[in-house]
Amino acid sequence: MHFTEKKGQRLAVFDHLVSPETGQHIEIPITSPEMEASMLEAETFGRRGLASILDPRDPAAALLNKDYTTG
Incomplete structure (x- = not known):
């Protein structure tokens, strides 16, 4: 994404x-x-990946992270 x-x-x-x-x-x-700030923040989260925004102590998040990393 870029701005113009x-x-x-x-x-x-x-x-x-x-x-x-x-x-x-x-x-x-x-x-x-x-x-614009919100879009930039969303892009940053997208680049860092799902694991960077979920709390690994949350069982549902841990399951999502497992599925995300293993495909």
């Missing part, structure tokens, strides 16, 4: 998502600084 501006509107561009209709990367308008 078109016609004065700030957009988040998802490099890994492509529209089947246009073949273009998905772009979402950013409507507030909070929205």
